[in-house]
Amino acid sequence: MNCTGKIKVFTPQTITGYGVAKIVDSSNPDFKKGDLIWGLTGWEEYSLIKSTQGLFKIQNADLPLSYYTGILGMPGHTAYIGFYEICSPEKGEYVFVSAASGAVGQLVGQFAKLLGCYVVGSAGSKDKVDLLKNKFGFDDALNYKEERNLDAALKRYFPNGIDIYLENVGGRMLDAVLLNMRVNGRIAVCGMISQYNLEHPDEGTRNLLCLVTKRIRMEGFLVFDYYNLYPKFLEMVVVPLVKQGKITYVEDVAKGLENAPNALVGLFSGCNVGKQVVVVASE
Template sequence: MASEVGVVIHNKQVILKDYVIGSPKESDMFVTTGTIQLKLPHGSNGVLVKTLYLSCDPYMRGRMKKPLLPSFVPPFEPGKPLSGYGVAKVLDSTHPEYKEGDLVWGTTGWEEYSLIVAPVVLFKIEHTDVPLSYYTGILGMPGVTAYAGFFEICSPKKGEYVYVSAASGAVGQLVGQLAKSAGCYVVGSAGSKEKVDLLKNKFGFDEAFNYKEEPDLDAALKRYFPEGIDIYFENVGGKMLDAVLLNMRIHGRISVCGMISQYNIENPEGVHNLMMIIGKRVRMEGFVAGDYYHMYTKYLELVIPLIKEGKIIYIEDIAEGLESAPGALVGIFSGRNVGKQLVVVARE
């Protein structure tokens, strides 16, 4: 790479056209070619990286909105490349913690090469005997999300009844497997027969159902949880949450990871059954993975052996090339992806 340093080269980028209202479309973004100087400014404190994999995550929808309220992540800037989690290779560094050749995962631009100034979330990748792309999923932010959201927020006990929505997604598939490893009874829901089959036959959920084929979600949950739900891992919100609230057990816990059914609606649906949390003493707690990154090393020590032994399976939906990134991102909001959606920008 040394020969490239200082050279100005082409840099393909995914640009957000404007703030998005309603369901995002591929045409809300475009791919263009800019340029980038492959050398960091003198006196800077950053890293220059080559993007390998980009992660498509539901929380990114919030960043496409015109900000009405201050948010925990800043919005994207129209006319600029999107940013998000990714896996990358360091080409140049003026930051003491990173050096040329390091593999990293963390926040990067949706572009072939990215200049990361004062990196906040950027982990050096130490284990390379697992698929590198896993650092967008099971070994990255979604992994910490599943781990912390299940163990830290829900304090599961053996034998408890666990329900996971969006259960074949980047986080859900892992929550289900972690819950099984904790001795829980686990049911997942997803939006297609293919996904339901994965839940039952690949990920080892005890039961699974296609929510699109259930006109009465309350009845469906009563069928799968005749004793009620101890733990709900919430990924979808709206009507599903309302049905779950009717089926929670006393002292149940709801880990609120996301509400993807609401992200493309300007006026979120009302949740009507919140009163249930009083008599049932339910705890609902929102969280973000970033609060738990101090547990990342501990999590890796747990999960990497499980991956290597084949005790945890992780399914990815891989789009090829930066040009496919807008479509891949848009797809997760209609459930087009099967498993963790990511984009390969370059393989090395």
């Protein structure tokens, strides 16, 4: 019971999340015993999967299987769709990525660099900022927790303004970005992690009038709508880039299902460095 007197009742349910699994039994001829798959599974050692929608067979088992929860799976595909499909980027454009060391952000930044864009990322610790600059090849990176005035910070990093923003956080970062967007800018809204767990919504976004004055397109998307592009992304884009070493990928691995709750909670305060993975069982 919280202090306003409301009672919240939780019905225990298995938490779902993107996982990699091996099929131990199947009545579906397309998925045979021994096949490796990725898709929505349960936080449990054995899952009964009733729908094959959004379930993909793993063909390239020579790459680390955990990559299919990240760079080769939903987050990687999200980065690809958000950057290429939603933002229609061009060489030389100025790209800003928030939550840039996360599973989506680190890839967006690397895709943008490969295209010849100028890329700056924001993250919440010195370690992450170093990672962005030294491992992922971002042109620059900022620690948003050390910036009292995000608008002024963005003006330092982008004196010419921002063409493309990959929005992962929302809140005051979005407000500062709007002030620094260039004419005809694009904002792909992947998520707004700062807004997910607020008891009351925060102060709100105040600079939306910039959408008009700068003719900005701001578009939310969910990667489920782009499953038809997944095979192309996987085979033509990301697997070759990973195998050629042109893209780097960092995971933060927790071991054991019993450590999954702490790993989840840690995401909201930025404890993870790179994609948070939980190893439930090894082959």
